[in-house]
Amino acid sequence: MNNNIFALRSRCLSLVIDKAASISHYCGAAWLFCLKGKILKLQGSTQLESEALLLSQIKASGAGADLYLSLPPNALIMDSNALFKSATDAGIVNIFHPRIPTHFRFSNRHKMNFFSHNINVIAINNALMDLGTVITMQTNKQKKRPWISCITCADLLGRTADFSTFDKDIEAVNYIKRLVGNMEFVAEEPTCLSFNVSNTKNNSNKAIQHYTVKSLQDVKQLITHASERRVTCGVVIVHTDLAKEMIVHGLVDEMIYYLSLQQTELENTQPISLLNNAWKISSSYHFSNGIRFNARPESDMIKQQFDSEHRLYLN
Known part of the structure; x- marks a missing residue:
């Protein structure tokens, strides 16, 4: 040539x-x-x-x-x-x-x-x-549903923590906003985020569909509806209890786990395990009051072929 x-x-x-x-x-x-x-x-x-x-x-x-x-x-x-x-x-x-x-x-x-x-x-x-x-599309083909990134915030014992812990960390907040801007829809559990993403636009300057979810059934219905509309990816921002249900039912492809290091006064001292050994941390980022972990299922060979930090270095 x-x-x-x-x-x-x-x-x-x-x-x-x-x-x-x-x-x-x-x-x-x-x-x-x-x-x-x-x-x-x-x-x-x-x-x-x-x-x-x-x-x-x-x-x-x-x-x-x-x-x-x-x-x-x-x-x-x-x-x-x-x-x-x-x-x-x-x-x-x-x-x-x-x-x-x-x-x-x-x-x-x-x-x-x-x-x-x-x-x-x-x-x-x-x-x-x-x-x-390509990975998003492969997921759609194999799992017959959109790619789902799930965001949650927990304390050192795995209990739901308040995202306001990270409000003063600009990068912690902006990361979530950039991630939402890369998606085709965002769903939130009420009182989960301490800041607003409902009016976020994607990088084509189009409004992103915003939904509220309160239960696993809500999440399932949303994913079914998205699949019917050929939507390929979305982010779901929920408390740890709902995040764990989503994981158990195989509805999470990527976990963005904000770990708050702030002391809490809750009486419950029993640790709660959200991610088991089937999940592997692919990257982490330290803030003043906590850490962000990015994790994905080890068994999912699609994602083992790809460095998630390359994908998650969002514009």
């Missing part, structure tokens, strides 16, 4: 990957149109918003343009055959996307009729590939 063409394709792919990551490390999607070496448009959104926007821009892209995607065509973003038909009608011949490691395959290429549409779907190796969104 001509070196100039290779450099152009690598640059375009890097731009589209960066754009997706800037929107969300969990559900970011981006695309780029390039015609004769000139970038016509670089656009991104969450996966939930991507289909209609991408299809409308394909129609306006112009004949002969190449289309670059941050992920391989797959059903969680949009109907692949609709994509190929629109691309063919618009005169697009090449669709480029980053090559996904074999153990992360989630697109059923044998079900895609891109050959009948005369579309060249070309995978390119790229060292900058952000696997966070």
